[in-house]
Amino acid sequence: MNINWFPGHMFKTQKEIKNIINLVDIVIEIRDARAIISTTNPDIENLTKGKPKIIILSKIDLADSKVTQDWIKFYEDNGIHCIDVDIIKSKNIKKINDKISFIMKDKLEKYKSKGVKNYTLRGMILGIPNVGKSSLINKISNNNIAKVGNRPGVTKSKQWIKTKWGIDLLDTPGILWPKFDSEKVGLNLSYIGSIKDEILDTEELSYKLLEFLTLNYKSNLESTYKIEFSMDVLENLDSIGRKLGCLKKGSQIDYSRLSKIILGDFRSGKIGNISLETPKDLIEEVN
Missing domain, CATH: 3.40.50.300 (P-loop containing nucleotide triphosphate hydrolases)
Structure with a gap:
């Protein structure tokens, strides 16, 4: 992104x-x-x-x-x-x-x-x-x-x-810097809502967020959506979509609607207490 x-x-x-x-x-x-x-x-x-x-x-x-x-x-x-x-x-x-x-x-x-x-x-x-x-x-x-x-x-x-x-x-107004060289920084700022959703691909964003959560906070996801999650992100995304009834005609997943729900659930804390970065990440970045 x-x-x-x-x-x-x-x-x-x-x-x-x-x-x-x-x-x-x-x-x-x-x-x-x-x-x-x-x-x-x-x-x-x-x-x-x-x-x-x-x-x-x-x-x-x-x-x-x-x-x-x-x-x-x-x-x-x-x-x-x-x-x-x-x-x-x-x-x-x-x-x-x-x-x-x-x-x-x-x-x-x-x-x-x-x-x-x-x-x-x-x-x-x-x-x-x-x-x-x-x-x-x-x-x-x-x-x-x-x-x-x-x-x-x-x-x-x-x-x-x-x-x-x-x-x-x-x-003072919030200050972002002109360009994010790190994809991870850009994604994290988008997850927490520091960048306006209007300029983002929210479907890609929700997929990337679910990828992180599946790897690091799978139990939070299972507790929130009452689904057993695998390590397959797309499979998990579809499972959430069906569980929440985010469907188009023909029972196709409405990814646009689903992405907004997942991002909203993360930002509101519905998925639980989640941290995207640790001090170890900073140490590794410096080294």
Whole structure:
């Protein structure tokens, strides 16, 4: 799947980040816990170089908890500040503020020694589309200020927002990079909904997703669809189609309809808690 997608607002956001990064005290980068490697934008690393940073793993309610903890340990072992959060249930949200206070302690003490007692920290929230940036801002601002939607491209422009923590946060549109050289990255971003379905072949996408799930989460599939699965992906796809009644005239499988159901079941968590990548994948990629 050769995906080349870089809307104009993303290019504009990159320019704005370059212009404003010196005004920011700390960067909060959000990554989807289901696909941490794929939701790591290499451009963000370059744009924010030299700034203190916290990595937030969002959507942990949809990810494999064991794999998420492996990622937390991996980051801690490498001296990287990382917190896993469930934004909807407010799990670990307060830990973000505690971590910011810890990281910025010296800077705040410095201002205090100069007589500035109530210095307002400025943070920038960054991430690719649909990882939960605006949802997090709304949670810590106690107000639905930032627009939220379960699809990419909802936030179109940057906006400063005051929070209950005494830190101003800059919400930015999701930034993808111009071209995905890795097919796996493109697929994973498509699975989790960071790329609009309208530009994708959803039938091929659902087949590839089912291929991954059959190999790694077969018991989840069997529990969800109440079918005994084989290692034959097409056979499994047809079995799901017949089970769900996704049929055309002549009892032919309606793959277009079926593909949307499978993708929806994965994205909503109906198939269970699933992680598409592990720290081992990153180590193998580097080596």
